[in-house]
Amino acid sequence: MKKKVVLIALLLIFLLFFEQFYFLILKQLYPLRFTSSIKKHSKEINVDPYLICAIIKSESNFNQFAVSKKGAVGLMQLSPLTAKWVAHKLKLDYSEEKLYDPDYNILIGTWYIKYLIDYYRNDTRLAVAAYNAGMTNVNKWLYQKDRSTFEVDEIPFKETNHFVRRVFKSYEIYKKLYQDEFENGNY
Known part of the structure; x- marks a missing residue:
């Protein structure tokens, strides 16, 4: 016994x-880094901070100096053209060097994902797909299917399909791992 x-x-x-x-x-x-910027910008722009963490994880793994083969820059892997457009909308000074600044990059990226979420009427899956593949491609897929949404399996771009899956897998993991990191809000 x-x-x-x-x-x-x-x-x-x-x-x-x-x-x-x-x-x-x-x-x-x-990992979870740059929490003060994520908290600040997700709250002021009204975006779920765990979504921002998941996008950063999927895009750059929290490497503020990341640059993609296509020229996307920083934590949230912003294309300079998109970042310049967002900076203009926000009435901010723009330079490509600023995209390496975590706070600036998170602000621009958070505003942009919120823009996409609003554009796609709170369909976060479509917004994340557009964040990766561009609005033109997502709108074309919707037009071809004659629908207002689609399932992840239906995304024709393999890279975007994997990106959307990675973001939502990371989202669930960040919510569990860091459940007390961000105050509860209405995101």
């Missing part, structure tokens, strides 16, 4: 240690 109790106690200790180790590993795989 004592052996069973000792074995159960050891098993419980192992599981407790494993759970802490598991979350430690997950936090390495899903």
Whole structure:
């Protein structure tokens, strides 16, 4: 009987240690940086901060100096043309160098995803697809299907299909891992 109790106690200790180790590993795989900028801009623009985290994770893995093969820059991998347009809308000074500044990049990217969410009538899936593939492509897919939305499986661009899946997988993980990081709001 004592052996069973000792074995159960050891098993419980192992599981407790494993759970802490598991979350430690997950936090390495899903980092969270620049929280003050994410909090500030998601609140003022009214976007779910976990969505911003998931986009940053999927786009740059929180590398503020990331540059894609297509020239997208910074944490949220903004194309200079889109960033310049958003900066003009926000009446901000623009230079491509500013896109490496985490606060500036998060502001521009958060405003842009909010613009897309509003444009697609709160269909976040469409907004995320447009963030990756562009509004022209998403609008063309909708027109071809003669519908106002589509499932992730129906996204014809393999890269965009994977991007949307990554963002929403990351979104769920960020909500669980960092559930107390952002105050509850109406996003």
